Amino acid sequence: MARFGFISEVGRRLAKGPTVYYAWVGILLILAATGIVAYTKQLQQGLIVTGMTSYVSWGFYIGNFTFLVGVAAAAVLLIIPAYLYDFGPIKDIVIVGEALAVSALAMCMMFVTADLGRPDRIWHLLPGLGILNLPRSMLGWDIVVLNGYMFLNLIIPGYILWQAYHEKPADMRFILPFILLSIPWAVSIHTVTAFIYNGLAARPFWNASILAPRFLASAFCSGPALVILLYQIVRKYSRFHVKDEALFKIAEMISIAMAINLFLLCAEFFKELYSDTHHLSPLQYLYVGLHGKGVLVSWIWFATAFNLVAFVIFIVPATRKNFATLNFGCVLTIVGIWIEKGMGLIIPGFIPAPLGEVWEYVPTTIELLVTIGVWSIGLLILTFILKIIVPIETGEFTQRTVASTRLGPSGVVA
Amino acid sequence: MSDTQDSLTKKAPISPDGPAPDQAEGSLPAKRQAVLPDRRTFLTGIAGLLGTMAVSSCTWQEFFQQQFQRMTKKEIEQTVDRLQAEYKQKYGKDFVVGTESPIDGTLFGYALDIQRCIGCRRCVYGCVEENNQSRDPQIHYIRVLRFRDGNMDLEESNIYYDPEEVPEKGYYYMPVQCQHCANAPCTKVCPVRATWTEPDGLVVVDYNWCIGCRYCMAACPYMGRWFNFAEPVIPSDQVNPVTHYLGNRPRMRNVVEKCTFCIQRVRAGKYPKCVEVCPVGARKFGNLLDPNSEISTIIRTKRVFRLKEDLNTQPKFYYFFSI
Ligand code: SF4
Ligand code: SF4
Numbered sequence: 001m002a003r004f005g006f007i008s009e010v011g012r013r014l015a016k017g018p019t020v021y022y023a024w025v026g027i028l029l030i031l032a033a034t035g036i037v038a039y040t041k042q043l044q045q046g047l048i049v050t051g052m053t054s055y056v057s058w059g060f061y062i063g064n065f066t067f068l069v070g071v072a073a074a075a076v077l078l079i080i081p082a083y084l085y086d087f088g089p090i091k092d093i094v095i096v097g098e099a100l101a102v103s104a105l106a107m108c109m110m111f112v113t114a115d116l117g118r119p120d121r122i123w124h125l126l127p128g129l130g131i132l133n134l135p136r137s138m139l140g141w142d143i144v145v146l147n148g149y150m151f152l153n154l155i156i157p158g159y160i161l162w163q164a165y166h167e168k169p170a171d172m173r174f175i176l177p178f179i180l181l182s183i184p185w186a187v188s189i190h191t192v193t194a195f196i197y198n199g200l201a202a203r204p205f206w207n208a209s210i211l212a213p214r215f216l217a218s219a220f221c222s223g224p225a226l227v228i229l230l231y232q233i234v235r236k237y238s239r240f241h242v243k244d245e246a247l248f249k250i251a252e253m254i255s256i257a258m259a260i261n262l263f264l265l266c267a268e269f270f271k272e273l274y275s276d277t278h279h280l281s282p283l284q285y286l287y288v289g290l291h292g293k294g295v296l297v298s299w300i301w302f303a304t305a306f307n308l309v310a311f312v313i314f315i316v317p318a319t320r321k322n323f324a325t326l327n328f329g330c331v332l333t334i335v336g337i338w339i340e341k342g343m344g345l346i347i348p349g350f351i352p353a354p355l356g357e358v359w360e361y362v363p364t365t366i367e368l369l370v371t372i373g374v375w376s377i378g379l380l381i382l383t384f385i386l387k388i389i390v391p392i393e394t395g396e397f398t399q400r401t402v403a404s405t406r407l408g409p410s411g412v413v414a
Numbered sequence: 415m416s417d418t419q420d421s422l423t424k425k426a427p428i429s430p431d432g433p434a435p436d437q438a439e440g441s442l443p444a445k446r447q448a449v450l451p452d453r454r455t456f457l458t459g460i461a462g463l464l465g466t467m468a469v470s471s472c473t474w475q476e477f478f479q480q481q482f483q484r485m486t487k488k489e490i491e492q493t494v495d496r497l498q499a500e501y502k503q504k505y506g507k508d509f510v511v512g513t514e515s516p517i518d519g520t521l522f523g524y525a526l527d528i529q530r531c532i533g534c535r536r537c538v539y540g541c542v543e544e545n546n547q548s549r550d551p552q553i554h555y556i557r558v559l560r561f562r563d564g565n566m567d568l569e570e571s572n573i574y575y576d577p578e579e580v581p582e583k584g585y586y587y588m589p590v591q592c593q594h595c596a597n598a599p600c601t602k603v604c605p606v607r608a609t610w611t612e613p614d615g616l617v618v619v620d621y622n623w624c625i626g627c628r629y630c631m632a633a634c635p636y637m638g639r640w641f642n643f644a645e646p647v648i649p650s651d652q653v654n655p656v657t658h659y660l661g662n663r664p665r666m667r668n669v670v671e672k673c674t675f676c677i678q679r680v681r682a683g684k685y686p687k688c689v690e691v692c693p694v695g696a697r698k699f700g701n702l703l704d705p706n707s708e709i710s711t712i713i714r715t716k717r718v719f720r721l722k723e724d725l726n727t728q729p730k731f732y733y734f735f736s737i
Contacts, residue, residue, distance in 0.1 A: 046667045047626070048551070048644035057628040057641060117626020117641065117668030120477065124606040124625055131481060131607045139605040139629050201725045202599060202635035278569060354635045355559060355590060356568040 005402045006165070010388055013397065017387070018237070025383065028376045035373010038366045039114060047117055049366045055359035056350040058115070060367045063342030064374070065111040067222070069193045070215065070341060072104040072149065074223020076186030078250070079179060093242055093250070095393055096234060097227050098157045099385045105150045107378035114370050138196045145189045152182040161392045166399050190215050197349060205282035205349045208271070214264045215341070220257035221310075222337035224250045225330040230382075232327070238390045248321050254333065255314035262311060282348040290351065291358045300344050306336030481607065482620040482659065494659065501664060505650045512658040514681040516614035522675055523615070523702035523709045524686075525718070525732040526589060530696035533558055533580045533587030540691035541591075544676060545662040546654050548646030555673040556591040556688060557637065591688075592617060592638030592673040593721060593729030600630035600639060609670070614681075615702070615730055616674050618660040624669040631670065635722050636729075639672045675699070702730065 017025075042049050052059045075097040113119050124130035125143060134140045156178050163170045194215040197206035228247050234240055272280045284290050289297050313319045313329030320326055352358050363371075391397035475496060480489065494511045501509040538556045547553040559571040563584050571588070581587070594617050601609050601617060608624035611617050631639045645667045657663040658678035665671050676686035680699070684690075689697040700709035709732075712718065716734040723729075 046644050047641070050643075052628075052643070054553075054631060054637075054640050054643075057631040112627075115627070117628070118624065121623070121625045124481075124608070124623060131484075133605050133607045136602050137605040137629070138603065139627060143605070196629075197632075200599065200603075200633050201727075202633055278567075281569065349632070352569055353637060354568075355557065355573075355637050356571050357573070 006399075009397065009402045009405070013391065014384055014387055021237075021383075025380065028380045028383070031376035032373050032380065035370050035376060038369035038373065042114070042366055042370065043119070049364060051362050051364045051367060053359060053361070055353045055357060056347060056361035058346050058350070059361050060343065060363035060371055061111045061115040063346045064371055065108050065115070066193060066345060067338050067342045068104045068108045068111070068378075069146070069190055070219030070337070071223045071226060072101040072108065072153075073186045073190040073216070073219045074227070075101040075153065076183050078224065078227065079183060079186075081249070093227060093231055093246055095157050095160065095389060096231055096386070097223075098153045099382060099389060100223075100227060100230060101153045102150065102385065103378045103382035105146060105153065106381050107374050108146060110374045110377065111371075114374065138192060138199055142189075142192050142196055145185065145192050149182070149185050149189045152178055152185055156182060157389065161389055164392050164395070164398070167395075187216065190219050197345070202354055203349045204279040206345075208268060210264055210268055214261065214268070217257050217261035217264060218337050218341055221254050221261060221307075221333050222341075224254050224257075225310075225333040229327060229330050229334075232323070234386060234390060239394045239396065240390045244321075244323075247326075251314055251320045251326055251329075255311070255320065258307070258311045258314060258333070262307070281352055285351045285358070286344060286348040293358050293360050295360050295362055296343060296347060299339050303336045303339035303344060306332040307340070310336060476622065479622050481623045483607075483610070490659075497659075497663065501655070504664070505648075505653045505655070507650065507653065507655045509655040509657060509663070511663050512656075512678055512681075514658065514677075516612050516616075517681065519701075519703055521615045521702040521730070522594070522680060523700065523713075523730045523732065524594070524675065525698040525709050525712045525734055527696040527698070527736045528586065528588055528733045529735050529737065530694045531558075531587045531589060532694055532696075533560060533575070533582070533585070534693065536691045536693060537589060537688035537697065540687045541673070543652065544654055544679075544687035545673075546646075546648050546657070546664050547640075547671075548642060548644075548648065548665075549652070550647040551644055553640045553642070553646075553671070555638075555640065556589050558587050558589045560585050560587055588733065589688075590636055590721065591731070592634075593636050593727065593731040594675060596728035596730060597726055599633040599635065599725075599727060603629045603633045605629065612660075612677075616660075616677050616680075617672070618674055618677065619670055619672060620660065621663075621665050621669045621671065626668045626670065628670065635725055635727060639670050641670050642667050 050059060075094070078094050078097040113122065116122065125132055125140075127134075132140045132143065134144070156175060159175050159178075160170050191212045194212035197203065198209070198211045199207075201207055228250055231242065231247060235242065269283075272283050281290055285294060286296055286300050288294065310329040310332040313325050313332075319329070347361055351360070388397070475492070479485075479493060482490075485493065490513055494513060497511045498509045501507070501511075535556075535558050538554050538558060541547070541556050542549070542554060545555065547555065557573050559568070559573055560575045560582075561567075561571050563586060566588075575582070575585075594611075594615055596611075596615070598611060598617050601607075601611055604610075605627060606623060606625055609617065609619045609630055626641070628641055631641060642665055646665055648664065653664065654662060656678060658674075658681070661674045661677035676684075676688075679686060685699050686697075689699045698708050698712055700707035702709060702713075704710060712734055713732055716736065718732045718734040720729045720732055
């Protein structure tokens with residue numbers, strides 16, 4: 001009975017909201033549907049509908065996947081201070097961060113599936129039924145760590161919210177081991193994703209040991225930047241309140257991560273420019289073009305400019321503590337890292353091809369539509385999760401409130 | 415893919431005198447009636463279902479098929495029968511789908527005389543015909559790089575040359591194909607072990623097991639792998655019906671394929687097609703484990719080199735200078 005009450009209350013809460021909510025969900029549903037139609041076309045005709053070739057064999061899908069793994073991993077940055085140092089204001093944000101991680105992971109999984117030539121054979125990856133090539137394949141490891149991280153990000157907030165729903169305090173002895181485990185695990189998901197590219201001697205652009213640290217540094221910029229924005233939206237539309245101080249603290253952490261990210265970028269530039277070997281070619285392709293070809297050049301310069309401006313905004317306390325500039329900085333960071341860790345990382349890895357050809361890649365309309373579709377589904381998931389967990393966190397949605405709404409004034413079940 | 419999809423979406427025919435529309439909605443009993451078909455609908459339905467299964471039975475077998483190395487002898491036989499029937503239907507020819515195993519004491523190796531190659535690309539087209547590569551979109555396992563004399567910089571090489579006559583003055587040629595690396599990055603990265611090295615050194619792909627993630631393409635330093643982005647097209651009159659399961663049998667869309675040193679030929683004691691068609695005899699092939707084979711002699715006595723040896727891929731493909 002209680003369970004039924006919970007589920008119907010969830011349904012009721014998802015169906016109700018202000019007009020902006022309906023508009024937002026409506027737009028997302030339309031975009032998701034468009035994406036699904038585009039994906040059906042891809043299923044019918046094969047990956048020929050994408051811009052990928054045997055020269056540039058991964059493209060926009062894998063670029064978005066890489067970016068989103070970073071977003072998911074960044075939840076750890078929020079967990080560490082919240083639980084280890086018991087920094088109060090951030091603790092509430094963690095739940096929002098974990099909701100973000102769950103939806104980012106869902107998007108990651110959709111992106112890799114969209115990238116597969118034969119999604120009908122996905123069962124070949126299931127250990128037992130199929131074969132998961134462990135320990136040799138990094139893609140195999142990525143599947144393991146992403147699923148494990150998904151599990152952790154469901155169980156931790158799931159348990160805390162379950163207790164909150166029943167108005168009982170969370171038993172730290174039960175949940176702390178999971179929380180502690182989730183910290184190295186978050187690092188591992190982004191490290192393993194970096195290792196997918198990092199381990200390929202055939203691709204000098206990725207084959208630099210600095211890649212994994214750079215991945216983490218950039219993830220710690222874009223993920224928390226998303227959380228800062230997300231949190232302001234949440235607190236505008238709900239009774240969930242966290243002090244500005246917490247957001248400023250996150251902004252401070254972003255500034256450190258950005259400094260490290262920029263430093264590592266310089267280190268990479270130095271190594272390639274000073275030694276001036278053929279390893280330089282992909283970087284050359286990315287930043288100035290190679291053999292007259294360079295569709296990414298303007299993109300990467302925009303991304304670099306965005307990151308630099310954002311860095312200034314985050315490092316100066318006055319701009320960091322002003323919501324107008326702070327939000328602007330967050331948007332710049334997110335877009336900048338999305339370009340840099342997406343197309344800016346994947347495509348130059350393939351250019352020039354191993355035998356020297358320079359083949360460019362541009363995503364097709366179908367790829368763009370599928371990508372927009374995946375993002376829309378991800379944002380829908382995020383919206384729905386937040387719509388349920390925020391009221392549980394604030395105590396508006398508990399077993400008791402559900403029971404009382406189900407009881408009529410005379411105490412009879414309505 | 416296409417046949418899988420068709421059979422999955424194909425529905426049993428619906429009887430024209432099925433439930434009336436007003437019956438389908440409304441009260442519960444009416445709904446139940448709609449679910450319970452009358453006898454005629456039922457029989458038509460069964461017939462349709464059996465019909466669909468008859469057409470697609472192979473599709474279900476294909477879907478649940480195990481990885482080649484894990485199949486029992488019986489499963490292999492059944493799979494081969496199914497494939498032969500499928501190809502016969504598609505191309506109107508009787509196919510042989512061989513499953514010959516490696517011969518003990520053999521490790522295949524390849525050598526190419528870089529001084530003799532004239533860049534005519536007969537190997538490229540011989541390979542396409544022998545190995546049933548898609549004509550549209552085009553796939554070529556062998557690519558002949560042209561270098562300016564005195565230069566061996568891959569970034570300066572070119573495969574798009576079109577002279578009146580070869581060889582051209584001031585240039586030399588270097589054909590590149592899968593190098594059948596002993597330490598092959600492509601097999602290491604595959605998440606489902608759809609590709610592996612056979613005991614005789616051939617690096618093969620189980621096309622029915624590949625999930626199309628293209629990780630192996632990112633890992634190969636020699637452009638040894640090709641992806642069927644669209645349904646491969648081979649005209650029936652050009653298709654080669656003498657095939658091997660791990661080699662030149664017709665591939666499906668969205669899987670990876672590659673040079674296998676013509677597994678269907680070399681396990682039957684023949685030379686790879688590219689060796690056979692080379693007009694100047696620049697290509698040599700044989701057993702590395704036999705010290706008296708031509709290939710072993712070349713490696714021992716000529717000046718040989720392997721491409722990108724610093725990557726420790728340990729190719730079994732040697733380039734050499736005959737004089
Ligand atoms: S050349 Fe490429 S495809 Fe061939 S074995 Fe080596 S890595 Fe694999
Ligand atoms: S494309 Fe196929 S063979 Fe290559 S790594 Fe992926 S599953 Fe393995």
